[in-house]
Amino acid sequence: MKDRQYPSGPAPTQAYLFATCLVDMFVPQAGLDAVRLLEREGLTVHFPRGQSCCGQPAYSSGNPDAARAVARAQLDLFGQPWPVIVPSGSCAGMMRHHWPQLFADDPVAGPKARELAGRVYELGEFLLHVLKVDFGAAAPGAQPQERIVLHTSCGARREMGTRQHGVALVDALPGVTRVEHARESECCGFGGTFSLKHPDISGAMVRDKVAAACATGCDRLVSADCGCLLNIGHTAAHDRAPLQVEHLASFLWRRTGGAA
Structure with a gap:
């Protein structure tokens, strides 16, 4: 893990939630509570309906083509330059570190993946280092x-x-x-x-x-x-x-x- 530079200046007022498929299917209360924590800090939280899986199961099983297809379906869902908050460290890691690798040679999807990866935060990381919640x-x-x-x-x-x-x-x-x-x-x-x-x-x-x-x-x-x-x-x-x-x-x- 490399040290990350966090944005300075005023805290954002808009953010996306990437809920992850496990939260969506099995622990929806965690997703709702993540939204409530962010809203209490003054953020408007947006939830793109088309989101699904980050592609990690396919990627960790040695199937990058399937992972790439799953990830590609997400790339255009988070078009505004807002933070993307993920209530799962492993899924956030997939999006931040591995999506750019999956599309490294793609002249269209590659820049999108790299730009999006720079806006991905795990929930606790975002609360602590960006919102600086006490x-x-x-x-x-x-x-x-x-x-x-x-x-x-x-x-x-x-x-x-x-x-x-x-x-x-x-x-x-x-x-x-x-x-x-x-x-x-x-x-x-x-x-x-x-x-x-x-x-x-x-x-x-x-x-x-x-x-x-x-x-x-x-x-x-x-x-x-x-x-x-x-x-x-x-x-x-x-x-x-x-x-x-x-x-x-x-x-x-x-x-x-x-x-x-």
């Missing part, structure tokens, strides 16, 4: 104490630095204690199609992750990556492990009072 000041008093662990997907951690954004945002919240566990930097076993191709290995990895989180005595696991969140949450529920999961957007919205 959730410590925004949080209401008299909230219950809560112990949480963070999980960051492998791609999000290495390509977008998402973990450091989540740490900064969570640590600023009154009444929230973030604890670390022994397997925090390890993969949860989801890995997109990896969990389908290698279910036994994936299952062992996610059970190690759940056990390590539970060993801390935390109240819940928070993540900004829906694939991992679904994998960890479903495993914990299946095994009747005492671990609740929540998307970072919903966690931040809830802990800061949720009022616009």
Whole structure:
């Protein structure tokens, strides 16, 4: 991950949301809470209806042609020069780092992909470094104490630095204690199609992750990556492990009072 230069000057007033297919199909509340967080900071959030997948499943499975076709369908949906906010670090990483590579030799789509990639932000990154939100000041008093662990997907951690954004945002919240566990930097076993191709290995990895989180005595696991969140949450529920999961957007919205 390279250091990124963030825009100076007044904060933007318009933004796009790229919700990701997993948020859209499985965790729509996370998308709604992401919109509410942004709207509370004064942004008008636009949601292009034609958006679908970022192309990561095909790309990580070694099928760049299919990934290119999926990504190409998105390029003209975000035509205004507004930030594109993504409530998933791994999908944001795909759009920011890999879309330009997919279209490197395309004289038409290449410039579009590079320009769009420069406007892509993971949600926590945008809240922290562009809007400079102080959730410590925004949080209401008299909230219950809560112990949480963070999980960051492998791609999000290495390509977008998402973990450091989540740490900064969570640590600023009154009444929230973030604890670390022994397997925090390890993969949860989801890995997109990896969990389908290698279910036994994936299952062992996610059970190690759940056990390590539970060993801390935390109240819940928070993540900004829906694939991992679904994998960890479903495993914990299946095994009747005492671990609740929540998307970072919903966690931040809830802990800061949720009022616009």
